[in-house]
Amino acid sequence: MPECAVVLLSGGLDSTTAAALARREGWRLYGLTLRYGQVHAHEIDAARRVAAALGFERHIELDVDLRAFGGSALTGDGEVPTDRPLDSSEIPATYVPARNTVFLALALAWAETLSAARIVIGVNALDYSGYPDCRPEYIAAFEYVASLATRRAIQGHPIRIWAPLQQLTKAGIIRIGLELGVDYGLTHSCYAPGPDGRPCARCDSCRLRARGFAEAGVADPLLSPTG
């Protein structure tokens, strides 16, 4: 019986590719999507499509309303910035305080009850948006917490945090995903989509995605006439 992995699945390009990589390695996938108060629901829909397409064993959507704390353009505090320099080292207004720590903590809770050996997270340290909780040293520190935090860990079964995209550019991620047969038309990346879900093309996330597809030399199926 293959081992279980909990996948933090946002429905975006990165988490979808990370999930496809885990599936290729033979893991049984359990998807966790957090409804944390995003201003739009399109990414939840994308997560459902991806979980179905990749044959997840189970997909949980959990509510944890980070709007209670505020502090991010992604949860309704202020505007999503547009046309920002992509390689700025400044942390943008779309940063959600401690989001990855909250997500990893919840994934850890589920991983323990599933006896899962891995948590899969699609962070990448290159072509990212300057978020502190996407850095490799952060992921390593959380993995150390996971090694101490749980019953299974102290019984000799630590839960690893697997971040296979960490050292990849967006173009590299897209190339790998296409090799694995990922349909990026199912995914959603935009921080500020129109009412029909169409990407804005101006937020950091849209522009990193566009640069990735351009560098990979392929068209983004989301933007193609039939997308």
Add this chain to the structure above:
Amino acid sequence: MPECAVVLLSGGLDSTTAAALARREGWRLYGLTLRYGQVHAHEIDAARRVAAALGFERHIELDVDLRAFGGSALTGDGEVPTDRPLDSSEIPATYVPARNTVFLALALAWAETLSAARIVIGVNALDYSGYPDCRPEYIAAFEYVASLATRRAIQGHPIRIWAPLQQLTKAGIIRIGLELGVDYGLTHSCYAPGPDGRPCARCDSCRLRARGFAEAGVADPLLSPTG
């Protein structure tokens, strides 16, 4: 202006005493109580009473339903054990998978938006119930995550995890709380109370509390005729 501290407030004896210690040190207190799917609501009521009595600036009750993952008697999976040897090294059925990691992660999110310098948590390593996420090495590891995870931390303002009860026995905690004027009649400890909130007297939490009051040589106001 005194600095802000986020207090993880369950309404139990430990978190109440930790909050009272932080207040004595002059911190402005922001209480966070998680409704994580406890099988009873009496501890939420206790948290409200304590937050009011200790003059919290604000008190947030946040829903994060850990029943979605299962795996604990405290969230409805199986019975709360009674009359268990208190100094057993076995992890009991009341262990909630990764609960403190989830709680600390959410406290970290709020601490960042408040620009708080501390998270206060009432864990103690002696007279505890064998939970892996109450151990000092676990708390230290989470503090290291907090030092990497947030915008404020990488700008030179790390958020400390303050666990002032870590090396105290239950009796020691009670003595300190009484010196600080804590009214333990406001608190709630029982894992399996009656419908009126009366403690069962048989779960680990009731028995650790009873042993603490006995060793401190004082009566528990919850159990007194007027309690």
